[in-house]
Amino acid sequence: MLKIAILVWIVLGTTLAGVAVMTVLSIPSLSGQDMRLIPIAAGIGAVVAIPFALYIAKRIMTITGKNA
Numbered sequence: 001m002l003k004i005a006i007l008v009w010i011v012l013g014t015t016l017a018g019v020a021v022m023t024v025l026s027i028p029s030l031s032g033q034d035m036r037l038i039p040i041a042a043g044i045g046a047v048v049a050i051p052f053a054l055y056i057a058k059r060i061m062t063i064t065g066k067n068a
Helices: 002-026 028-064
Strands: none
Touching: 002 028
């Protein structure tokens, strides 16, 4: 299951990190702090994706019938 979770996290982590960065860039009141907040937002997006990736991997294992 860990291999599937890692593959899912690669896609999901990149997506959520990008969404977080775009959120920082689209809020006008944060324009002066962009360079400091972009790495923080990307890191938070990647970390938030971990539990989602584990959940999705468990669902994939359940649906496909593989219990190993």
